Amino acid sequence: MMAVIVIVIAAIDQAVKQLMLSWLNPGEAVAVIGDWFRFYLLFNPGAAFSMGGEGSTWLFTTIQLGFVIGVAIAAPRMKDRWEAVGLAMLAGGALGNLIDRLLREPGFWFGHVVDYISVGNFAVFNIADASITVGVIVFIVAMLTEERRAKHEQGSADPAST
Template identity: 40%
Template sequence: MAEAESIIGTPDIPDAEGTAGDEAADRADDRGEETAPGRGKRRVMVLFVVAVFAYLIDLISKMLVVAKLEHHAPVEIFGDWLQLSAIRNAGAAFGIGEAYTVIFTCIAATVIVVIARLARKLYSLPWAIALGLLLGGALGNLTDRIFRAPGTFQGAVVDFIAPAHFAVFNLADSAICCGGVLIVILSFKGLDPDGTVHKD
């Protein structure tokens, strides 16, 4: 009899484990805890919201600059310390490497692909914000390089923020720099994109 019960009961063990797992997930939901897939989707959503916001702000600002400031005298914000002055930059951020426009275009495209791949295992909110800033900034400048003169993938980026004694830059450059600084800080703190913390 005991042998018959054990034989009959054996197939039910996985179901019992599955039921226990479901009950544990239900208890976690009742406590308001997020499962890993749910948390990951939320972080990816944050990444793309930040990226879209950074991209649109950069795009709108450049459209206004081209329409209102290009071929005009600089506009003083804080005297000579900060001006708005429209220029076309064929190089990287802050006017570096103007002879390598195509190379910088490829680098920007590569950065976008890498960020898209990282998004699949993203569970950290600070990393989502940092990567979103990088993605939005890279897309902003890449749009200029693809669609602006002198030609496709050789276009000059519109820069217009001109502090005294510093290179002229745009909002995409600012987003890239802020995202990069945040990534450095997160790396020093040992926080990985998947949400784990490591100590060297």
């Protein structure tokens, strides 16, 4: 299941990026909901949500590659379904942006990520960035829920607690 989520997210991310590249010119903004929600094409050498800069592209590429490999190794050991879903969403987003870093200009390992979603005064981002963010939230909530459930079960089984 995790592999399907990862591949679907990365594929949707890449397909929408191709659509935006064919539809918009760099720096061009198209209002969808006034100035609050726009499509705005830019090429990001930094991290998610346009953080970081040109000199750190290789570092973000290396981190993303390491993370995707780490998830592939950890995936078979995941016991909680929601933790797995959150991690898969995170990995799918990382893979989507990793593909950009490996295959887009200015060249292999130093490619810029295609960003195109602009909401209010927030940074410009893409589906991969959104998937990473939602994946982190799902993973953390699942971990906290599991931890709380385990404490509750431990308290119920402890004879001293009665």
